[in-house]
Amino acid sequence: MSRGKCRFAGSASVMVLAQLALAQPAAAQDVTERLRDLEAIVAAQATELQSQRKQLEIQKAQIDALILPTQDLSMRRGRGGALPDQAVQATSGPAPQSDPPMPTETVGEPPQQEDNAAEVAAVPQEQGVLTPAGQLVLDPIFDYTQSATDRLVFRGFELIPGIQVGLIEASKARRESIAPTMALGYGLTNRLEIEVRVPYMHRYDRIQVAQQRDQGIVRNLSLKENAIGDVEVALRYQLNRPKGGQDPIFIGSLRAKSDTGKGPFDIGYDEFGVATGLATGSGFWGVQPGLSFLLPSDPVVIFGGVSYLWHIGRDINRTVGGAFVGHVDPGDSMSGNIGFGFALNPRFSFSLGYRQSYIRATRTEIGDITTKSTTLQVGSLNFGMSYRLNERVTANFGFEFGVTEDAPDLGVTIRFPVSLF
Numbered sequence: 333m334s335r336g337k338c339r340f341a342g343s344a345s346v347m348v349l350a351q352l353a354l355a356q357p358a359a360a361q362d363v364t365e366r367l368r369d370l371e372a373i374v375a376a377q378a379t380e381l382q383s384q385r386k387q388l389e390i391q392k393a394q395i396d397a398l399i400l401p402t403q404d405l406s407m408r409r410g411r412g413g414a415l416p417d418q419a420v421q422a423t424s425g426p427a428p429q430s431d432p433p434m435p436t437e438t439v440g441e442p443p444q445q446e447d448n449a450a451e452v453a454a455v456p457q458e459q460g461v462l463t464p465a466g467q468l469v470l471d472p473i474f475d476y477t478q479s480a481t482d483r484l485v486f487r488g489f490e491l492i493p494g495i496q497v498g499l500i501e502a503s504k505a506r507r508e509s510i511a512p513t514m515a516l517g518y519g520l521t522n523r524l525e526i527e528v529r530v531p532y533m534h535r536y537d538r539i540q541v542a543q544q545r546d547q548g549i550v551r552n553l554s555l556k557e558n559a560i561g562d563v564e565v566a567l568r569y570q571l572n573r574p575k576g577g578q579d580p581i582f583i584g585s586l587r588a589k590s591d592t593g594k595g596p597f598d599i600g601y602d603e604f605g606v607a608t609g610l611a612t613g614s615g616f617w618g619v620q621p622g623l624s625f626l627l628p629s630d631p632v633v634i635f636g637g638v639s640y641l642w643h644i645g646r647d648i649n650r651t652v653g654g655a656f657v658g659h660v661d662p663g664d665s666m667s668g669n670i671g672f673g674f675a676l677n678p679r680f681s682f683s684l685g686y687r688q689s690y691i692r693a694t695r696t697e698i699g700d701i702t703t704k705s706t707t708l709q710v711g712s713l714n715f716g717m718s719y720r721l722n723e724r725v726t727a728n729f730g731f732e733f734g735v736t737e738d739a740p741d742l743g744v745t746i747r748f749p750v751s752l753f
Contacts, residue, residue: 470516513561524568530563665690709737
């Protein structure tokens with residue numbers, strides 16, 4: 333019995349060893365297959381990561397393409413009228429015509445192009461964004477200006493307080509003007525545009541003069557005039573290409589003003605030198621270089637600028653009120669403004685700003701002497717609104733309130749820039 337048990341045990345050990353010998357190659361083969369599967373998975377993941385990296389680069393390029401036009405001022409004419417120049421102006425053109433952005437996997441990405449266009453839409457008209465290359469913008473403008481002056485002049489001397497010897501003259505003037513203007517803007521390049529303006533002036537003045545000497549005399553004058561104004565041509569060029577979303581954008585401009593309107597020496601005068609008509613233009617050529625800037629600071633756009641208007645003098649050689657008028661050199665003017673525009677949503681924006689102009693004295697040769705007028709300080713507060721009606725039309729409203737004695741009391745500007753193509 334013991335010998336049989338030993339034989340059986342030996343046989344079992346041999347079988348176990350045989351099974352282990354057979355199992356080792358199978359286990360080695362299973363590990364090798366697993367390693368191959370893991371290597372395949374790692375290779376697939378590396379390929380997928382490379383593909384995602386390329387997609388991210390493409391999406392970044394698309395986002396940069398959307399942001400860059402805003403920084404480059406090729407946002408398709410969000411100009412304001414309000415603002416101000418913008419801002420404001422609200423100085424505005426129609427909404428940009430651009431292809432819709434490609435879908436991306438980034439969640440919560442804001443529509444930057446629309447928002448930025450709304451931000452600058454209300455800046456002043458001469459300071460807004462440029463017209464993109466190849467685009468023509470028709471800009472009908474309606475301007476209304478109203479001013480009133482009340483003056484009391486005493487020509488004589490005062491014996492004692494309350495007793496005056498001489499002429500007392502009181503005048504009250506109310507002046508209104510309406511100027512519908514047709515403007516055309518065309519983008520020569522994405523950084524250069526040209527604009528032409530043709531205004532038509534409607535003026536109406538009511539003047540009441542009361543004189544007291546030996547007896548009281550009251551004169552009432554009512555003057556009207558309808559004629560073309562001074563045609564203007566302007567070039568605007570973006571000087572820099574900002575690299576960041578918060579970098580300022582600088583724009584240089586050059587405007588030429590003609591003398592197509594009826595000037596102050598082209599109207600009639602009576603024997604006392606009192607005008608019997610109204611001027612619809614300055615009567616002199618003018619050149620105005622300027623520099624403005626736009627500074628994005630989400631959610632507002634800060635704007636400002638300076639300019640210098642040079643009037644070119646000329647010989648009048650005309651007798652007015654019994655006096656011969658020779659060479660006249662109108663006073664040049666220096667202007668500056670500052671303000672900001674704020675976008676409440678992609679369609680509506682508004683702007684607030686201030687403008688100050690200093691007008692130098694006008695030199696006039698009368699006979700053998702040269703006279704100088706007084707200098708003028710013209711300051712005004714500006715408020716503008718802009719609303720995008722659709723992809724091609726924007727409504728802009730600008731209001732100007734005079735804060736100095738020489739400034740008009742009220743100015744209203746309404747614009748409906750339309751992108752034709």
